[in-house]
Amino acid sequence: MINYSFSGNVLTxxxxxxNFQEGIKNVVEVDSLVIVRIWNSSTxxxxxxxxxNVYAVDDNGNIVWxxxxxxxxxxxxxxxxxxETNMLIAVEFIGMNYIIDVKNKQxxxxxxxx
Amino acid sequence: xxxxxxxxxxxxxQALILKGLRMPEDVAPELLLNRxxxxxxxxxxxxxxxxxxxxxRAIIEEDLERQAVETWKLRIPLxxxxxxxxxxxxxxxxxxxxxxxxxxxxQYALNVRQNGDLDEYTMNRLDAIKLSYNIPDIGGHLYAIxxxxxxxxxxxxxxxxxxxxxxxTLAAIIEFLVNxxxxxxxxxxxxxxxxxxxxxxxxxxxxxxxxISKIESGLSDxxxxxxxxKTAEDLNAFWKSKGYxxxxxxxxxxxxxxxxxxxxxxxxxxxxxxxxxxxxFIMKLEDITNADGSLMTAxxxxxxxxxxxxxxxxxxxxxxxxxxxxxxxxxxxxxWGSGGGLQxxxxxxxxxxxTFRCNLPN
Numbered sequence: 001m002i003n004y005s006f007s008g009n010v011l012t013x014x015x016x017x018x019n020f021q022e023g024i025k026n027v028v029e030v031d032s033l034v035i036v037r038i039w040n041s042s043t044x045x046x047x048x049x050x051x052x053n054v055y056a057v058d059d060n061g062n063i064v065w066x067x068x069x070x071x072x073x074x075x076x077x078x079x080x081x082x083x084e085t086n087m088l089i090a091v092e093f094i095g096m097n098y099i100i101d102v103k104n105k106q107x108x109x110x111x112x113x114x
Numbered sequence: 115x116x117x118x119x120x121x122x123x124x125x126x127x128q129a130l131i132l133k134g135l136r137m138p139e140d141v142a143p144e145l146l147l148n149r150x151x152x153x154x155x156x157x158x159x160x161x162x163x164x165x166x167x168x169x170x171r172a173i174i175e176e177d178l179e180r181q182a183v184e185t186w187k188l189r190i191p192l193x194x195x196x197x198x199x200x201x202x203x204x205x206x207x208x209x210x211x212x213x214x215x216x217x218x219x220x221q222y223a224l225n226v227r228q229n230g231d232l233d234e235y236t237m238n239r240l241d242a243i244k245l246s247y248n249i250p251d252i253g254g255h256l257y258a259i260x261x262x263x264x265x266x267x268x269x270x271x272x273x274x275x276x277x278x279x280x281x282x283t284l285a286a287i288i289e290f291l292v293n294x295x296x297x298x299x300x301x302x303x304x305x306x307x308x309x310x311x312x313x314x315x316x317x318x319x320x321x322x323x324x325x326i327s328k329i330e331s332g333l334s335d336x337x338x339x340x341x342x343x344k345t346a347e348d349l350n351a352f353w354k355s356k357g358y359x360x361x362x363x364x365x366x367x368x369x370x371x372x373x374x375x376x377x378x379x380x381x382x383x384x385x386x387x388x389x390x391x392x393x394x395f396i397m398k399l400e401d402i403t404n405a406d407g408s409l410m411t412a413x414x415x416x417x418x419x420x421x422x423x424x425x426x427x428x429x430x431x432x433x434x435x436x437x438x439x440x441x442x443x444x445x446x447x448x449x450w451g452s453g454g455g456l457q458x459x460x461x462x463x464x465x466x467x468x469t470f471r472c473n474l475p476n
Contacts, residue, residue, distance in 0.1 A: 044429075044469040046392055076464060078390035094462055095394050096357045112357035113388045114395040114421055 002059045004034050011036055016061030022050045028082050031103045033058055035088060037080045046093065051076050054090055056102070070105050071098060117164035120150070131165070134173040136180065186218075193219035194271055198264045206252055206260035209240065220259070223271035232257060243267065277315050284308060325367045325443045332398060332456040333441065338372035340438075345369060349440050349459075356462060360420075360447045362395065363457070369442030371461070376435050380458060381471065383415055383425035391429040392468035394460045395419075401456050402428070412474040419444045420451035425474055432467040433460070 004013040006024040011017070013034060025039035033056045040049050054067035054077045067090060068074060079091040087108065088100040095112035120128065132139055135149055150169065153159065157172035197216050201207060209217060209232050218228040224239035240257050243249070247266040252258045259267070278285035288305065309317075333341075346369045350361035363369050380396035383389075397419065402410050412424050433439065438461050444453040460466060 043467070044392065045467045046464050078392050079387075081387070091388070091390055093392055093394070093464060094356050095389075097388055110357060111359055112353070113423065114358070114362060114393070114419065 002029055002032065002034055004029070006036070009038075011057060011061075013057055013061045014059055018057060018061055018063065020055070022053070026080060028080055028088065030082055030086055030088060033064065033102060035080055035102070037077055046076065049076055053077055054080055065105065067100075070100060070107060117162070117166040119163065120146070120165050123165065131173060134177045136177075187222075189215070190219045190222050191268075191271065191275075194223065194264070194268050197259070198261075198268065201259060201261055201264050206255065206258040206263075208255055209236070209257040209259060212259070219271075220267055223267045223274060225270075225274060243270065280315055280318075322367050325364065328443065328456055329368070329370065329441060332401070333370070333372070336372070336378050337374065337376040339375050340371075340373045342371045343368050344371050344440065344442075346442055346445070349442060350445075352462075353459075360422075360450070361445055362420075362459070364443040364445035364453055367443060369440060371438060371440050374433060374435050374437050374439065378433055380431040380433055382429045382431045382468065383412075383419070383421070383427065383474065384429065385423045385426050388423050389421075389425070391427070391470060392431075392466065394462065396431045396433070396458045396460070396466075397455060398458075409472070409475055412476055415455075415474065417451035418453070418455035419457060420447040420453040422447075422450050427473055428471040429468050430471045432469075434465060434467075437463055437465050 002013060004011060004027070006012065006027055009020045009023055011020065011024060011027070011034065020036065020038045022038040022040045025037050025041065027037070028035045036055045036057060038050055038053045038055075051074050052066050052068040055063050056065045056067075058064050067077065071090075075090075076093040077090050078093055079089075081089050083089050083099070088102050090098045090100060092098065095114065096110050097113060098107055099109040100106070101108045120131070123131070129139060132141065132146070135146075135153075137146060137149065150165075153172045153176060154169060157168070157175065159166070159168040159172055193213075193216050197207075197212065197219070209220070212220070214230040217230040217232075221228040221230070221236055224236065224243065226233075226235040226239050237257060240263075243263065243266050244251070247262065247269075249260070249262045249266065252260060284305070291304070346361070346363035346365045346367060349363045349369050350358075350365070353362050379399070381399045381402065382391070382393055382396045383402065384391060384393065402415050402418075404410055409428070410418070412426065415421070416424050439458050440461050441456065441458045444451075444455045444457040446453040
C-alpha cells in the first residue's frame, strides 16, 4: 500500500510531489506502482489532450515508465482501471482496451470496442 | 485391339486418358490406378493392370456422362419447351409416360430431386402446382401434364433459374445437397432456415435498397465533399487492423467515406468501462431517438448498433470540418445485437470534441 494523494496536476507520494503537465484524471495502484492518467479536463477537444498520458510512479516518487514504453507507439488513453486479476486495462481513443501485466511491463492481450 | 500397360502409352495418349478422367497431368500414379480400378469395377471390365478397349469405352462413357451433367441445366428449358409443343397436340401426357429427361426437367422446375421417379416429393409438388395455379384434375390421370400445367411448370422453372442466378452460392449449396442425395426435406429446411436469417432474392434486393436509402437519408443534412464509395468489407478490414474482432459494418452493402465541410454534432454512447465518452464510433442523435422525442433505451441502442456491452451514457461528439469520416450500416453480431443502425466512424483520426450529454434510460 503506497501512501499517495493527488490534486490538480500534483501527485504527492510518500511526501514527494510530482507535477504533471495536465490535471490528474484517475489513478490506480498496482504492483507497488501508482499509475497516473492525466487529461485536460477544461475541454473535450481531443486535439488539446496530452498524448502518451499514462505514467507509472514508484513509491519514491520517480516516474519509472510511460505507457508508450510498453505499448510501443503513441496513444491517447481515455481510461485506466484494474481488472479482476489485477491487470491494468488502458482504454485508447481508437478503441483498444490493452491488457497490461505491469509487473512484467508487457501487453498480454487486448481488444477494441465500439 | 489388344491390351497395353498405361505406362507403355505415348505421353499424348496418357494425356488423353487423363483428360477423359478429368485428372491433372501431374496426378499421383496411385490415384490414377485407383481411378482406373474403380472404372473397371463400375463397367465390369476384367480386372487386370492393362488398358484395353473395354476400359477405353468406360472412360469415354464416363466422360460423356459428365458432359451430360455439365450441360444439363442448359438443356432443361429445351426439354420443357419441347414438352409444351408436344402437349399442345396431345392435350395431356401422364408424368410417367414422359421421357426421363422431361421428367427430370419438370423435377428441376419443381425444386425436387431429379431422379425421374414419380416419388412422393414430385407428387406433392405437382399437387401444389395444380392448387396454386388453379388447374383442375384430369379424371383418372392425377399426375398428367396438360397445357396449363406445363405453362405453370415453365413459370416455376423461370422463377428458379432467376433465383439461382441471383443467389449463386446458396444455389450451389442446394445443388450439392441434392447431388449427394441428402434429401429434399433437409435442404428445404436449410433454405427455410437461411431465408429466416438473410433476405433472399427480391427480399434481399429490397433490403439493400432500404439500407442504401437509410445512408443517403442520413447524409442529407450533413455538409460534406469528396464522397467515396467503399465496401463494408474495406471498412471492416480497416477496423480489424485496429483490434476490432467483430466486423462493425454490415457486409454486402455500400459504405461511404466523406469529408465534412462544416462541423457536425454527432453523439456517442458508452458504458464508461470498456468504452468511454471519447471514441471513434458515433451516430446521429435522431437515430437513437424515438418518434416522441425520448431517447431509445440502452438495450434498444445496444441491439441497433450491435454493441458488446450495454451503454449507460450519451456524449455529444462535435466533429470539426475537414474531418474524413466513414459511414455505413452497423452489422449484425450474434450475441451482441441485430445491427441496422446508421453508423459513422472517425477513420482512426484523433479529433472531435466530446462532452457528456446525459444518462441513457434502461
